[in-house]
Amino acid sequence: xxxxxxxxxxxxxxxxxxxxxxxxxxxxxxxxxxxxxxxxxxxxxxxxxxxxxxxxxxxxxxxxxxxxxxxxxxxxxxxxxxxxxxxxxxxxxxxxxxxxxxxxxxxxxxxxxxxxxxxxxxxxxxxxxxxxxxxxxxxxxxxxxxxxxxxxxxxxxxxxxxxxxxxxxxxxxxxxxxxxxxxxxxxxxxxxxxxxxxxxxxxxxxxxxxxxxxxxxxxxxxxxxxxxxxxxxxxxxxxxxxxxxxxxxxxxxxxxxxxxxxxxxxxxxxxxxxxxxxxxxxxxxxxxxx
Numbered sequence: 001x002x003x004x005x006x007x008x009x010x011x012x013x014x015x016x017x018x019x020x021x022x023x024x025x026x027x028x029x030x031x032x033x034x035x036x037x038x039x040x041x042x043x044x045x046x047x048x049x050x051x052x053x054x055x056x057x058x059x060x061x062x063x064x065x066x067x068x069x070x071x072x073x074x075x076x077x078x079x080x081x082x083x084x085x086x087x088x089x090x091x092x093x094x095x096x097x098x099x100x101x102x103x104x105x106x107x108x109x110x111x112x113x114x115x116x117x118x119x120x121x122x123x124x125x126x127x128x129x130x131x132x133x134x135x136x137x138x139x140x141x142x143x144x145x146x147x148x149x150x151x152x153x154x155x156x157x158x159x160x161x162x163x164x165x166x167x168x169x170x171x172x173x174x175x176x177x178x179x180x181x182x183x184x185x186x187x188x189x190x191x192x193x194x195x196x197x198x199x200x201x202x203x204x205x206x207x208x209x210x211x212x213x214x215x216x217x218x219x220x221x222x223x224x225x226x227x228x229x230x231x232x233x234x235x236x237x238x239x240x241x242x243x244x245x246x247x248x249x250x251x252x253x254x255x256x257x258x259x260x261x262x263x264x265x266x267x268x269x270x271x272x273x274x275x276x277x278x279x280x281x282x283x284x285x286x287x288x289x290x
Contacts, residue, residue, distance in 0.1 A: 001043070003242050010246030013047040014054070014253025018212070018261055020151055020191025020273045021280075023051075025140045028185045029284055032137055043243045045223045050247035052219055054254030055212050062105075062213065066112070069105040076100040107164040111210070114169050115176030116217045122180025123222060134185045141284030143186025148277035150188075150195045151270040160201030171200040175210075179218060186281065189215065191273070194265060204265050212258060 012030060016023035056063060076098055083095040101107055123130075133139040178196040182189040190211055197207035264270060 001239055001242055003245065006043070006242040006246035007249055009043070010047060010050065010249030011253055013051060013246075014250040015257060016188075017051045017250075018054070018190055018254055018257035020147065020188040020194070020261075020264075020270060021277055022144060022147055022182075022186050022188040022191070024134065024183070025144055025147075025186035025188075026280075028134045028140050029137065029280070032135070033287070043246065046243050046247040047250050048219050048223060050250035051254040052216060053251045054258060055216060057251075057255055058258040059209060059213055062209065063216075065105045066109050066213070069103060070109045073100055073106055073109060104164040107167070108210075111164060111167055111169070111172040112214050112217065114172040115179065115214045116221075118173055118176040119180040119218045120221055122177065123183055123218070124225075126180075126183070130183050130185075137284040137288040139184070140186040141281040141288065143184050144277045144281030144284065147186060147188045147191055148274040148281065151191050151274035151277065154191070154195040154198050154265075155268045155270045155274075157195075157198040159204060160198065160207075161203055162201045163203055163206055167200070167202070175200065175214070179214065186284075188277075190261065191270070194261075198265075205262060208262050208265055212261075 009027065009030065012026050013023050015021070016026045077100060080097045080100065083097055087094045101110060175193055175196045178192050179189060181187060182192045193211040193214065194207050197210055198204070202210065264273075
């Protein structure tokens, strides 16, 4: 791993993680075409933490509120459980239960949890298949073509008005399934989940916000699963410096791309990214065949 490779991979991660062009697909293509040895688990985790940092900076106020309301949901659930136990022992004057999901942010918290469950199941069940697919330009190219089609569809969807309170839990589950399938190289996570949100009638601003914030538990969960082998990885001090620089590049570029995405969605400009995905997808398939 050279410094230039670390910077380029960080740039690719920051750009493709948030722009609807698939970070995993571009990293796979980059490694195959330029014969760059896979940087390994450590750098992969750091790159994703860099893009997570970009999300936290861009949506800090929302994330802070979600954390606070999440704890209040837990406390409210414990309180209702206590009332339930007391009511069992009483024949009259039973205590009333508090409504727990009574604010938009609390509903937002539960929606993210519902989306995360199918994402996690798909990620665990299909992990070996996804790892094998990452080394195939044919699979990556085909998935990029699928991404392009989804982006064309997203520009054709009529604007919705749904905010957290209007979103149904089954819709959150569907979006979670889409996010899980987006772990295949070439399927854009942001592009596919934003498209799914728009098809479910989400407000455009909320669709972008939901897509990025719902990725936090999924990315953190994947990183935690990989940490079990962290102690077995040998990394030199020079490599750590390069990894740190690549991570910083991913964070800065990712933050810029997050701010760009809302403009893209509002202006129905996904089609330009679709044309790009078609071109790169066809190039990858032809390269594999010849």
